[in-house]
Amino acid sequence: MRPSFFALSAAAIVVLAGASAGLAQTSPPGDAVAGAAIFDDRCAICHAGPTGGQGPNLDNVLGRRAASIASFSYTPALTASGLTWTAATLNNFLTDPGKAVPGTAMIIRVPDAKERTDLIAYFASRH
Numbered sequence: 672m673r674p675s676f677f678a679l680s681a682a683a684i685v686v687l688a689g690a691s692a693g694l695a696q697t698s699p700p701g702d703a704v705a706g707a708a709i710f711d712d713r714c715a716i717c718h719a720g721p722t723g724g725q726g727p728n729l730d731n732v733l734g735r736r737a738a739s740i741a742s743f744s745y746t747p748a749l750t751a752s753g754l755t756w757t758a759a760t761l762n763n764f765l766t767d768p769g770k771a772v773p774g775t776a777m778i779i780r781v782p783d784a785k786e787r788t789d790l791i792a793y794f795a796s797r798h
């Protein structure tokens with residue numbers, strides 16, 4: 672009896688491990704909760720609040736044209752960028768803003784791809 676019981680539990684563990692791996696594959700790519708924590712840590716100091724502060728407000732940033740908050744004084748560089756903020760353009764911009772838009776005053780880089788994906792999931796969750 673005992674050996675087969677152990678064999679059974681081992682099989683159950685394999686099935687459970689397989690199921691959670693499957694879950695990880697089908698869940699959305701970014702983690703909005705982790706993204707919120709990153710935003711609070713590294714972005715909110717400039718970007719929180721109704722009018723933003725040192726940086727423009729980022730509510731509803733997905734789908735928005737770059738440099739389109741009328742009350743914020745953007746650099747000519749970002750104004751002339753012609754970008755619209757999508758997951759792809761945000762991903763590229765946040766990797767190295769000064770490279771994506773030379774002359775921008777946004778200087779905070781997010782070199783970690785997972786962190787960028789989490790931030791974008793957070794923006795999507797606030798949309």
Ligand code: HEC
Pocket residue numbers: 709710713714715716717718725726727729732736737738739740744745746748749756761765774775776777778779780781790
């Ligand atoms: C030290 C202040 C500061 C911090 C911290 C900061 N930013 Fe910015 N951000 C700015 C400024 C200033 C601009 C406007 C840039 C310009 O006009 O060229 C900007 C612009 C942006 C834009 C473009 C917004 C628009 O309306 O077109 C995005 C997106 C952005 N920041 C994302 C982030 C994210 C995500 C973080 C955190 C990882 C972050 N920023 C951290 C200052 C900051």
